Amino acid sequence: MSEDEEQVSIYDEVEIEDMTFDETLEMYSYPCPCGDKFEIALYDLRDGADIAVCPSCSLMIRVIFEVEDLPKGNEDGGIEKGKEVVVSA
Template sequence: MVATYDEIEIEDMTFLPEDQMFTYPCPCGDRFEILLDDMLEGENIAVCPSCSLMIDVIFEPEDLGEFFQEAGITA
């Protein structure tokens, strides 16, 4: 088990369809990032590229379909 900074609901994250990525503000000033494809494969840890913090993203796999549609791709 990985120690995470916080648990964040997927609804509280920002989805960037052009990058197929979810983001969330990090206390360091950057943002946590996790790719839609990684989430489809079962990954739920978003990392900040600027510091060592990570968050646990809370979501149900069946909820990801709407984001694939928004990104214009089929899962």
């Protein structure tokens, strides 16, 4: 465990199965005691991140998951950064 990981104060550990997945935003969320939601992006989970943060308070949770169990999506993990998206009417 790195020095940074030792200094992170985790409120709780939550199984990913207990979180809500928004397919449109590709974001997992979980209710925070403050009334908002902890959030972590699918992209971040695939990249090895496991800390979901609440945007309204200082609480954080550790997400317990296996990378191979995450939703597959498309090969490049969604819309590539820097690519122009054309929407026709």
